[in-house]
Amino acid sequence: MLIRKLLLIISIFLLSGAAVFAQSAKITGKVSTSENGTPLPGVTVKNGKASTVTDKDGAFSLSASKGSVLTFSHTGYEEMQVTVGDNHDLAVSLVVKVGTLDQVVVVGYGTAKRRDLTGSIAKVEYSSRVNTTVTPSFEAGLQGRATGLQIISSNAVPGSAIRVRVRGQNSFTGSGDPLYVVDGVPVYSGDYSITDGAINTVRASNANVLSTIDPADIESVEVLKDAAASAIYGARGANGVIVITTKRGKAGKTSFNASYSIGQSQATNKLELISSQDWWMLYNEARVNDGNAPRDPAVPLTINGGTFIYNDVANVNTNWVDESLRKGITQDVNVSARGGNEKTQFFVGGGYKTQEGILKGNNYDRISGRVNIDNQATQNFKFGLQSSISYTKNEQVPTSFGGGLGAAQSTALRLFPVYNADKSFYGTQFQNTGMNPVARLLNTYTTKSTRFINNIYADFRITPSLSFRAEYGLDILDQFEERYDHKINRYFSSAGLAARWERRMNITNMNGNAYFTYKNTFHQRHNITITAGSSIQNSKTKAIGFNPAAGGVGFINDYFNETTSTMVWAPGSTPAGSSVTGYNQRDAYRFLSFFARANYKLSDKYLVGASFRADGSSRFGSDHQFGYFPALSAGWILTEESFMQNNKLFSFLKFRASYGYTGNSEIGNFRYLGTFSSTGGYTNFPGITPTRLPNPDISWEKARQLDLGFDFGLLNGRFNGSLGFYRKISTDVLLDKPAPTSATGLGSILVNAEDVVVRNLGAEFELTARIIRKNDFTWTADFNISTNQNKVLETGNVPPDGFGAAEGDTRVVKGYPIGISYLAKSAGVNPLTGNEMIYALDGTVFDALKQSDITSNRQPLGKPFPDFIAGLNNTLTWKNFELSFLFYASQGNKIYDDGAKRQMGGFIGTWNQRTEVLKRWQKPGDETNIPKLTITGSSFAGSDRNTSRFLFDASFVRLRSLNFAYNLPVSVIRKAGLSAAKLFINGSNLLTFTKYKGWDPEVVRYNFSAAQSNISFDAPYLPTPQAKTIVVGINLSF
């Protein structure tokens, strides 16, 4: 404040002085954007009353005297003042305005100015804020940049799933993911890989088809959070809507941009495991504890399918974790051109990214291109297209329970060598090779996806106030999965033969929108905007594939490894018909919707909005196909009132409130029908069997949401922010209601239980501060913090174990958040006996010796969701330097480390152990939290021995992104014919502050269904860590 006043005083002083004494001189210069250094045409340059506008090269010329202050202004950019000094050739760089009131925000089927919004919408200026060179999936770049948005990358695997939750979680069985809309058209998100774990050997890390979208194409991302904003998307709005707007052309000289970056990534953390010598010592200690003699180290022993004589392998200490991890190289090339004239504007971009994951063998490549064109054909007719194509090749490797790094931390004992003495792989040749992750790398699993996201639009202006827009979008995903198993990892009879599995899947998703927009102002005070129209969607999925018919099928010899005709019954097998079996699959759904929205503004002070959508879907029975989703909202701009006119503090203050209904229809297709499917034949006659019980009453999940908020600007817009509160109640939550298996053999019936209720209650605060704004030094800080309290109010009397899809031991329990851990509460280790003690439900403490001790004393423990998440981003520019860094914090959540119970539970026998185990109980009196080691008790160590000993605080603060850039001086780049050149270095996840002892506190468990994703996300099992990446690059504009 002081600085600003001081500046003002100095300016006035200089200005007045200049007016009297100074001599006028011709000042020339060039204005560019700080975003990428491209020239900025149309900037108004003012010197007192005199003014000019920059030309298409961003150049201007104006007469001014030394000491006079030039003001540079342009819509969407921060106003900049420059005092004329001795330099008469100025290079001015304007900063994009963030969070300001004139900002245009994309709402469903239209746009609005931020000051007029009555709903809760967060906007992320993606292209100017996020360094897109690091991760392939754009969602990762949103972390910490908006309130009410929780983003967790599953792990460092490129192209893996990213968990996105808008304002908590509502569903158990239905998907909890938001709806993604790209340039007005809903697109597919999620994982479309083969679901059969026997075929897809890499299922332990979920894939993410949104990674087919090149983040470098994205201009901005809006998150529609409350009902006023998302009810226009009706039955798909309950989980929030993420609206992506891609880059568009701009009138003016064609500007080219090219960038290249290269970087390296490595694991953020490594789990410490004990050596093989310690393992053998503890193994024998456990045997003695169990009343057995230690193993004779000279006698062969078989563990996990690996046979060894300890004396022969006593010096083997294979570090399977290091054998599975690497430092991966990332490269990213991006070129684009944007330009056009008054009538036609275009953006053309292309990118190539190649990323080596931190897991050996895990590679991700993407090549993508985009053309966006807008044409104003006549005064009243505009049309255009947004068209993108991308090809991704994702070479995946097993991890978690699938092997690889998962095996390295579990069943790949450090006693096992990588190679035998004869250089062949240890443990192969018809044994289980799962415990030799290096041998397993000879197998490959590659997903090649081609994705087109195209849409065309036509805009008619029927009268000056009435327009019509038609949009047609086509989202096509063509995904090809190929699995190849090397012969060394195949164990049929006496000879292994290599084999191949393939599947091709095609999703065609067509979407048409047609709507009218009426905008008018009456008597200069009454502003009305009405939008009404309809939308249809038709989506089809087809898949075709083949598998080897049996374990005895493989390629006839080593030369062949591609075509099915060369895959035969192996010598020694019993040929039974075709050596290859094929299959196909189909699925489809449709939507038919009508929507309307009306906004009314009185005297720029009072705002009222209403929206309505009627959504019909093929997913529901004929009596329940349509759902209706209304929302109401209102706003009051207090700073327009006369009583606020004289206040110095608030430059803007708006109060807003909304209430409305949204739905969730993401439950899969045809779930209302009872079905039989063709499985289970006998004596080679086909059988058909019931696969699902009918429930024609299935309908949408309903969410009703109340939202209250203030948007404010302080001190003439120097600080902008908002504070909001919401309450979201979800009812009719879809639930696989458990049925007694004895009734039908089927475990459940899908129902919308009216008495199943989930509540999300939260508060959000964000603040943007333009702390310093001088020509050679600027500092902007964005801070946001969100808290969400998730609570299951009613479960329809379904007991915790009724949520059977839950992996680990996470459950749904009345009165607790979704995904609460359901465990016996550990009371530590009894110093006298060395047994783990637990709390009985009545609070007494006893030694847990039986499985039933654990299962009958389970109680809800832990905290699946953080108390708050926060992001703090600072952007500083000084002369030609730019520095920005984003801290992200997640505080208070706990994760249940599902693998730890076998890595440090006190059971030894088949798994590697964490170093904590060295502090195990050995004799009466030992105070420790690792019980007496045992082997025979290990059946008791299975999935049922879940105690709070493995529940860990996963709070963390992380330096999510650090970006440092240097813009080459104008004098240098002009010689090179460039308009801007920038060198940058970017680091992600460079620092992490956490107490968590496992791999990485930012983790999501793999899942096979929406239910698991909703309930078991917080119970990681042998997880893969995150990546720490450093990238250097150059960005040229010309």
Place this chain on the structure above:
Amino acid sequence: MKKIYIILLGFAFIAGGCKKYLDIKPVNEQPDTYVLQTKANVLAVLYAAYDRVQADKFVGGRSLIAAELYSDNVDMTTSSLVSSQDYGPFSNRNFGIFNNVGRDVWSTGYSAIYNANIVIDAVDKNLFPDATDAEKAVLKAEALFIRAISHHNLVRVFALPYSNNPATDPGVPLRITRPTPAEALIPVPRAKVGEVYQQIITDLKAAESILPATNGGRATSWAAKALLARVYFDMGDYVNAYSYANDVISNGGFTLGASVTLPFRNVGPSQALGGVIFQVINMTGDDNSSKLRGEFWNTNAANIIFYVDPAFYLSFAPADARRNSLINPPGANKAYSLKYMGSNPVNIPIIRLAEMLLTRAESAVRKGGYVAADVRADYNSLRTLAGLAPDLLSSTDAELLAAIQSERRFELATEGDRYYELRRLKQNIRGLAYNDKLQLLKIPDSETRANPDIEQN
């Protein structure tokens, strides 16, 4: 120009007329309303019921495994067994509701019963007019057989024996109608053991008179009668057990064949050598024998989970072919059974002539009024086939019963008979009384989560 706007307006709202647009049907699965209208489909539902019986999770696999692990033929100290999440609890008698053996047997068994009930319901309601009355009667009889064998396996695995207290001991829920979706949500308590056995007998009696004598690998009248003999034997009703066993032996035309290995080497529906009366059919493309072949036997013998108990192995006579041809002697690995072996599918015998002979012999003694030589002849036929000298001496009740019971253990080793034999005889089983619930699998979570008040083991 105006026309264009009208067209646009029409386009914006045209879809409104077409509710049909939303009526699409699945192609991977068949809506249930279409299914039961043809004989072919009802038959396919019946095949799926057989498939459940065949499944390695039920009669053709884990039901048999559970019975073996409950008793004393298998070496319960093998480390891979002890450390197995599923099998370890059989060793230390420490079962949880999540045990996968319990889950598999329960859900697969009741799935077989549900499919059988659909067939019975379709016949009773005459839903498919394209079959003759005779065809319908056979379909229903086969479904009754499946319902009976499934209830019988379930009540044996999950309940105390009939020999304890059938009038008051909880058995398993009886499921003898096809529930509607609403009814499927309603919990049903465990019927008494005696009620379950009565229903099994009712179903089998209704089936046995209608089932054909041969049926391409599916249920036959002889299978129903043999199962009745087994059920009555379980119940200690030796008059009926004798009667049905005798009928099967005398009139069924089954022969033991020339080798003790024959019953265990049949493949497909057309083979039933060695006096197999009912078997689950495994063949290439539809194989459920790999679990038994992988756990009682294995291409890598070090990976076997169920080795033969060493003391039991030693108790065989050295010349016994059932030891020498059906058990691999201890060496690098412990002794293991060769009844389920090989890399290829093999049928799993469920009821064999040998069992009927032993049942008839013991029932004859128990009911009284027998000729000792006839009784000896029954079990001597098995001894002779095994290359042992016939027993010519046993003549008192006690001598004969001891001889029969000894023979029964050797003959039916690792076929899931031993446990039910010990319970019928009220003998201790690996240190626990025959009626101690501690040795039983728990009613699994898949039932208790929707039926929390069900009486637990």
